[in-house]
Amino acid sequence: MSGSEASRAVTRWLEAFSTALEARDIAGALALFGPEAYWRDFVAFTWNLTTMEGRDAITDMLERTLDRVSPSRWTADGKASEGDGVTQGWFTFETAVGRGKGQVRLKDGKAWTLFTTLQELKGYEEKAGFTRPNGTEHGAFKKRKSWLEKRQQEEAEFGYSVQPYCLIIGGGQGGIGLGARLKRIGVPTLIIDRHARAGDAWRKRYKSLCLHDPVWYDHLPYLPFPDHWPIYTPKDQMGDWLEAYTKLMELNYWASTRCRSASYDEGKREWSVVVEREGQPVTLRPRHLVLATGMSGVPNVPHYPGADMFRGKQHHSSLHSGGEGYEGKHCVVVGSNNSAHDIAADLWEYGAASVTMLQRSPTLVVKSETLAKFRSLYSEEAVRSGIDVDMADLMTASIPYALLPRFLKPVVEQIKKIDAEFYDGLRGAGFMLTFGEDESGIGMMYPRRGSGYYIDVGASQLIIEGEIGLKAGASIRRLTEDGVVLQDGSELPADLIVYATGYGSMNGWAAELISPAVAEKVGPCWGLGSDTAKDPGPWQGELRNMWKPTAQEALWFHGGNLAQSRHYSRYMALQLKARMEGIPTPVYGPVSNA
């Protein structure tokens, strides 16, 4: 099929679909879907992030939403393409309240997957480009306030005499990027963060840390990194970028501020949040509360017998600042995911006497360079061919999670071949490898668990060469004064133990800051319910509780890696703006994914 034939097929489909929907002819619309059918919707139809899997689910959704959503103006956008019997094309559309963008994949002329997203609310579009502010009002006005005076006034009043509509707890890339989106559509937002400066969450990590994802994947909204920016951003440079970004985007950001408690008044429909700002208590009363407290939740710190008698240093990986000071020391790293590998390699680079990794369970390892080859949507080539980061995000999201393993397994097969020697080396060193229970690789491991993998930037070679000692399948039985005793009875000397043992679910923060009852009502965050290790069912089709309404009114979770924070913050911002403006937002589909 030629490109123009593909475009014609998509246009034909859109016209028929549009006609059926405008006639409220749900049966007619369903006739345009194939026997296997998925409809992923971000906010446009459902005010939720939901995938309707199968014809019945699509029918039910349309029955409940079609009249209200009143979609129209389905228009092909750009050229369609065809490959492997699948024709795909992008389109724009409108709803009663907004404008959207989407994609359809056709098989034999019928929709296999449909993807619809809300991109902006009518009447509340971002002020940018032609609609950007003037900056100054030309003319002469008595008692005019300058930009600086207005900014200073806002800083003095905001959070005190003027309440934010939205409070974001956590000012890492997630909170900052969401704050920027909310700023652009005029949602008064305050971000609080416990560190002294924006970006410190990165600065305070171990010294050798660089982003494991390449720059094309890591842009924040609106202000992309300049084109000389390194592929793998060093942590302190990332910290500086976030700090500058916060300032340039004019975000209201309280550093050195900790959240002490939060409770929701169902009657007033507002939160009461007690924070400590530079030591002073302040009570905030936002209408919405967003927990952006890190992609992961509260650190998991194991407690072993004898921990109190151990004379060396022991701490969770989140508190480990680097290998400096451990020259000539015996070091044990518990865990085998990203942080564990990075920390072990860093200790080796600093000349530790020994570094031993305790691998508790099989781990997925993929070389960073190899992974980058298969992430062609986020690459210099993509940029040159006109795929900007917003388009790459949409393209990535266009595949429903239920179908993703089918797309990913062939990639895993290729990676295994490309790096066969590397994997043989790891196995030879005793490393317990996995590529996921269904061999779908890191692309599924990440949404299922948010952990369980190492994107190799060098540590694996040290393991292969025995420079980093490995105890596979090992765990600690107890600590002694100067070492650890493993379950098999063997002993390791230790001056340092780093617990790279991961984090709990993000709703641990809800338990800590709000209440265990609310955390339980909301249920765990992240995970698809894939019924694989550490991702128990039932199947959800989307990530639990992330970027969408939860079972607790006005409580939201925002997080993920830089790419997810960037993309999904768009939908978070639209959901919050709609509520602020009193646009009805009836939520369709699962809310609590407990």
Add this chain to the structure above:
Amino acid sequence: MSGSEASRAVTRWLEAFSTALEARDIAGALALFGPEAYWRDFVAFTWNLTTMEGRDAITDMLERTLDRVSPSRWTADGKASEGDGVTQGWFTFETAVGRGKGQVRLKDGKAWTLFTTLQELKGYEEKAGFTRPNGTEHGAFKKRKSWLEKRQQEEAEFGYSVQPYCLIIGGGQGGIGLGARLKRIGVPTLIIDRHARAGDAWRKRYKSLCLHDPVWYDHLPYLPFPDHWPIYTPKDQMGDWLEAYTKLMELNYWASTRCRSASYDEGKREWSVVVEREGQPVTLRPRHLVLATGMSGVPNVPHYPGADMFRGKQHHSSLHSGGEGYEGKHCVVVGSNNSAHDIAADLWEYGAASVTMLQRSPTLVVKSETLAKFRSLYSEEAVRSGIDVDMADLMTASIPYALLPRFLKPVVEQIKKIDAEFYDGLRGAGFMLTFGEDESGIGMMYPRRGSGYYIDVGASQLIIEGEIGLKAGASIRRLTEDGVVLQDGSELPADLIVYATGYGSMNGWAAELISPAVAEKVGPCWGLGSDTAKDPGPWQGELRNMWKPTAQEALWFHGGNLAQSRHYSRYMALQLKARMEGIPTPVYGPVSNA
């Protein structure tokens, strides 16, 4: 002529031109120019910014440069266009040492104007896009230094044990933008600035100041303002942008540093520059010295009899921080250019009892909004049609100064018509108006004088309404204890006198920091030698001494508005890089424009 015919005409011309140049057939090349012919070259052929005006000048230049430059690969770039009998098209080409971009305008198939620019040096291309750095080196290395450690080491050593190749005095937008360009091509550069923070030169100006040019005109290199940025940037926001930019671009920037003296050692071919950094003297030994001390030179402060007995406040406009504190006070503003108008309006807005402007000579006034309409290359429309700021800069520079009045006079005619009522109002208030001696408007006034105009953002209406008093043709005879006496003997009460009396030539800085002898050797900066008021001849064809070699080896001047600083910093950076790498840079054409 259709677009494709235009493209064919340009391609044909380029092929013939290329053939002649490759055969070193200068007569043949000249046969491709029309009777009226201009060739503007930025660095590519001349290692200078020079316009060859007329066939003889072109012949002479080719005779002296062609063998060495050895141009080749002339290739049409994009679509050509035709209008009013002129066909114009862009092209790329190469020289022995670099790659260039240019434009030709054809009349009757012969070149009317040719524009050639060097864009990069072969082997020394900017590291960006595909060639950006990795950020981290994957693998494991003992004693690896992190980005932060390397940066801290550089900051500790640079200017002390490690000398900059280039020292830029003045860290405003000019110095910062040039610093960013030099950083990208690896020229070790130090920027010094007397203020405590980058951006303070903006922050410390009068409170109401916003850029008079719109945002599309004001981008710095590499990191454009995001698309919500206001059209007219408020000064403090501009300060914050510059400060963040300096940090994100990893520039070596010494704040709170004053240059005390500089001298050039012709034997060693290096400068000895004594600076005071936070009170401590440091001697720097750069190979090149760039004065980026502001678009203008040393402030002109008039000294009137009685100045010492005046009991109010009096200061130059550069030291005026705003109208605050002058409520109910009588204020006199000497001068009638941008700053004078802004300051007068600001005093009025603060409720001064009276504000009187002393207009000493006719002034060009143009409304900001009207001007913006005629600056379509720098607009949202241009952005949407694919004209990025680099292309807009080239398009702007493609017209030789000698021809510019011809392009500008019709614009002035239109502006006069659009704003006829406005200009009548100003005349009615007694304001002495000019549109330039040859009615070529601000577009020529600016390169000729760098002053003499007001881009109206509101003050003119106050003058029309008499809210700001005007004394046209007036100047001060002497000051009294509480006012000023004008030349006509009339008196004005005054609590404040602001001298918005402009600045001397930039080479005043050379006199002050290096020596009067060097300043005299170099001659004045700026101005075209148009033989109009304040721009004495002889005709230069280019701005004197700006962004190009001067009569003092290794001394350079950089400045201009944001757009000029952005565009010309590219050529400054290439000239400095070539010298650093030992690429021969024989300069053709006038060096000292004294």
